[in-house]
Amino acid sequence: MKTNIFKSILLVVLSITLTNNAIAQEKLTAEQWQADLDYLQEQVHSEYPFLFKKITQEAWDKQVADLRAEIPSLAEHEIKVGLSRMVSAFEYGHTQVPFSTLAKDAVLAVNLYHFKDGIHVEGVQKDDSKALGAKVLAINGMPIEEALSKIRPVVPAENEQYFKGYGLRFLTVPSVLHAQGITETLQQEVSLSLEKDGKRFTHSFSAIPLEDMSRDYLFTKPNENWLSVRDAAETPFYLKQLNDKYFYFELLEGTKTLYVRQSSVFDHPEETLKDFYARLFNFIDTQGVEKLIYDVRLNGGGNNYNNIHFMKGIMARPELNKKGNFFFVIGRNTFSACQNLTNDVETFTEAILVGEPTSENKNFYGDNQLVQLPNSGVKAYLSFAWWQDKPQWENADATTPNFYAEPTFEEYRTNQDPVLSLIDTIDPETTVIDPMAYFTQLFGEGKLEQLKTDANRIIRDPKYQHINFEKEFSQVGQMLLDQQQYQPAAFVFGTFVENFPENASFWEGLGTALKALGQTEQAEEALAKAKSLE
Numbered sequence: 001m002k003t004n005i006f007k008s009i010l011l012v013v014l015s016i017t018l019t020n021n022a023i024a025q026e027k028l029t030a031e032q033w034q035a036d037l038d039y040l041q042e043q044v045h046s047e048y049p050f051l052f053k054k055i056t057q058e059a060w061d062k063q064v065a066d067l068r069a070e071i072p073s074l075a076e077h078e079i080k081v082g083l084s085r086m087v088s089a090f091e092y093g094h095t096q097v098p099f100s101t102l103a104k105d106a107v108l109a110v111n112l113y114h115f116k117d118g119i120h121v122e123g124v125q126k127d128d129s130k131a132l133g134a135k136v137l138a139i140n141g142m143p144i145e146e147a148l149s150k151i152r153p154v155v156p157a158e159n160e161q162y163f164k165g166y167g168l169r170f171l172t173v174p175s176v177l178h179a180q181g182i183t184e185t186l187q188q189e190v191s192l193s194l195e196k197d198g199k200r201f202t203h204s205f206s207a208i209p210l211e212d213m214s215r216d217y218l219f220t221k222p223n224e225n226w227l228s229v230r231d232a233a234e235t236p237f238y239l240k241q242l243n244d245k246y247f248y249f250e251l252l253e254g255t256k257t258l259y260v261r262q263s264s265v266f267d268h269p270e271e272t273l274k275d276f277y278a279r280l281f282n283f284i285d286t287q288g289v290e291k292l293i294y295d296v297r298l299n300g301g302g303n304n305y306n307n308i309h310f311m312k313g314i315m316a317r318p319e320l321n322k323k324g325n326f327f328f329v330i331g332r333n334t335f336s337a338c339q340n341l342t343n344d345v346e347t348f349t350e351a352i353l354v355g356e357p358t359s360e361n362k363n364f365y366g367d368n369q370l371v372q373l374p375n376s377g378v379k380a381y382l383s384f385a386w387w388q389d390k391p392q393w394e395n396a397d398a399t400t401p402n403f404y405a406e407p408t409f410e411e412y413r414t415n416q417d418p419v420l421s422l423i424d425t426i427d428p429e430t431t432v433i434d435p436m437a438y439f440t441q442l443f444g445e446g447k448l449e450q451l452k453t454d455a456n457r458i459i460r461d462p463k464y465q466h467i468n469f470e471k472e473f474s475q476v477g478q479m480l481l482d483q484q485q486y487q488p489a490a491f492v493f494g495t496f497v498e499n500f501p502e503n504a505s506f507w508e509g510l511g512t513a514l515k516a517l518g519q520t521e522q523a524e525e526a527l528a529k530a531k532s533l534e
Contacts, residue, residue: 028375030072033079036373037068040086040380043371048382051365054091063089077102077186080378081154081179087380088156092365093335094383096156099169101378106207108172108190111220112136114164115409119144121194122412123220123228124205131203133229133413134194139171140183141193147171150180158335159397162359165218165332174207216243217263217298217333229413236417237261238295238329247276249283256290258283259420265302265337273306281313284320292320293423295329297355301336304387311344324428326351329419330401334358336366342399343389352426352433355419356406357398357466363388402433404466422463435464436472443488452495459499470500477509489513497526504533 028036041064044051052060067082074082084097110131111123119136139147148163154176155167170176178186188207193200214226221243222228237259241248246264251257260280267273283289292314314321328351330342339360345351367385372378388395403426405418425431432438435458442451459469473496480489493510500506511526 028076032375033071034068036375036378037064037071037083037086039373040064040083040371044382048384050386051090051092051095051382053365055089060086060089075186077175078179080376081176083373083378083380085153087382088154090365090383091156091158092383093156093158093162093166093360094364094366094368095381096368097378097380099166100210102154102175103169103173103210105209106174106188107169107210107213108174108205109208109212110172110192110205111213111215111218112168112171113218113412114168115412116406117408119168120409121192121229123215123222123226125208125225126227128203128205129227131192131194131196131205132227133409134196134203135409136192137195137200138193140177140187140190142182147182150182151176154180158360158364159357161332161357161398162335165359168218172205217300231413231415234415236415237420238297238417242298247271247273249280251287251289252293256288257293258287258289258291259293259295261295261298263296263298263300265299265304265306265341267303267306274309277309277313281317284317289320291325291327293327293329293420294351295419296334296338296341297329297331297419298333299335299338299341300333301338304337304340307337307341307344310341311348314345314349322350323352323433324426327423327426328353329355330358330399331356332359334399335360339364339399340387340389346399347389352403352428353399353401354403354405354423354426355401356404357400359398361395361397362390362399363392363395400466403463405463432458435467435469439476443492448488448491452491455495456499470503473500474505477506481509481512484516486513486516490517490519502533504530507533 041061044060045057049057064086067086070082071079080097080102084102087095087097109125109128110121112119113122121131121134121136124132136144138144142150148171151170152163152167155163155170157163157167174183174187174190177183177190183190189204191202191204193202214221214223219230219239220226220228222232237250238261240261242261242263246266246268247260247262249258249260252259265273268276284292314326320326326349328342328345328349330353334342335358339358339362342358343362346353364387365383365385366387368381368383371380371382373380403422405422407416407418411418432454439451439455442448442454458464473492477489477493477496480486480492490510490513493506493513496503496506497510507526507530511523511530514523514526
């Protein structure tokens with residue numbers, strides 16, 4: 001009996017010794033980390049040189065060299081964050097070191113969401129209920145906007161919408177906060193400066209394992225430990241059955257309007273997308289549906305070969321596929337295979353797009369391959385497939401909707417959906433769907449005074465706030481100058497400066513056109529104004 005006990009104790013001691021030795025062996029030297037970085041660099045240059053689209057090889061190699069020089073003075077978590085920066089520098093969302101690599105062991109016990117009126121605490125654990133719903137002003141004393149700019153290089157952000165949606169998670173990772181200079185040390189408890197009910201206060205959140213977070217589609221999933229700020233008494237359409245079904249539909253009460261939410265381009269275990277589309281279009285045909293609202297604002301992608309079944313179905317129904325009868329809702333989660341679907345809908349259908357811009361470029365690198373670093377085992381995923389649904393001159397950072405709608409914090413909390421409210425106000429007979437095409441039409445018809453009046457109105461309409469009118473107008477004005485159409489150029493630049501009086505290039509364009517027309521005094525005034533603004 002004593003011998004067995006002695007053997008048991010010996011086995012335990014041996015096990016602890018072996019475990020400690022393994023842990024000691026797992027701690028890499030600076031040279032091993034540098035070798036991993038060298039391996040990543042070699043793989044990128046030899047197998048993925050096409051990724052150098054948004055950053056040059058020279059600029060990227062300079063970042064790699066800087067990190068390599070810093071590695072001997074960095075802790076392990078700082079090196080991993082550095083590796084993530086290197087991969088994220090390509091700015092393609094599929095090209096990444098996974099979020100879990102940085103966050104697996106520790107994330108702050110809080111879920112943040114960026115609403116139209118700022119970043120708020122959307123979900124917390126019950127012990128932190130005091131902070132629920134508060135607006136975030138600072139992290140560890142650093143103003144929130146500065147903190148966001150600090151973490152931006154770590155996020156594989158395809159565009160601003162990707163960062164606004166998926167990137168916000170990185171703001172709650174202690175290793176990222178330290179590596180990016182938001183905290184001076186690696187802290188397991190971080191304070192947030194908050195504002196709630198007109199009062200400002202500071203609240204500290206503790207770190208928990210990533211697996212203890214209760215979150216899906218960027219929103220908190222309430223349970224016995226987690227609270228969501230949203231009133232659970234009712235659920236808006238876009239969140240209905242969200243955690244049970246990838247796709248569902250229902251008629252809006254008392255109407256012939258069918259609402260559809262599709263939150264994945266993967267098949268559901270209980271129903272394939274092909275079968276869902278067959279059921280959907282059968283319902284449309286048999287129930288006399290007259291208006292379709294198709295919502296993919298929470299759709300992060302899947303298998304884009306599934307998209308064809310929807311496209312065939314909608315294009316076979318011309319009475320539904322026309323302006324005012326088909327609305328397509330997009331947003332900050334619309335990504336990957338759902339960007340492909342959005343591209344097809346925009347190109348081949350009469351849909352009116354509503355919501356927020358997508359989080360993917362129109363043409364993009366997707367479908368990634370694993371590159372595992374030999375010493376650390378860190379996994380990097382590098383994209384290899386170029387998806388070009390649009391001609392290159394139609395490519396853009398994102399698909400922008402015809403009409404913009406984004407929830408405020410209060411709208412989300414009280415289950416209001418500004419998207420559906422906005423759709424109710426859109427009459428294609430009286431509402432301008434495409435402002436720039438409309439302006440071009442008025443210009444071509446010589447209706448210059450109406451163009452001026454309508455431009456002044458539309459520019460100030462919040463439904464169009466997502467359109468970069470300054471950029472669009474700049475291109476139009478320059479084209480007129482290049483074509484030596486000085487009279488219309490003077491007119492449009494005159495309209496531009498009324499709406500954008502601080503834009504120096506518009507004043508310069510006006511001065512150039514007036515000078516060519518011989519209106520010297522007015523030209524000099526405009527050019528002087530441009531110079532003062534510069």
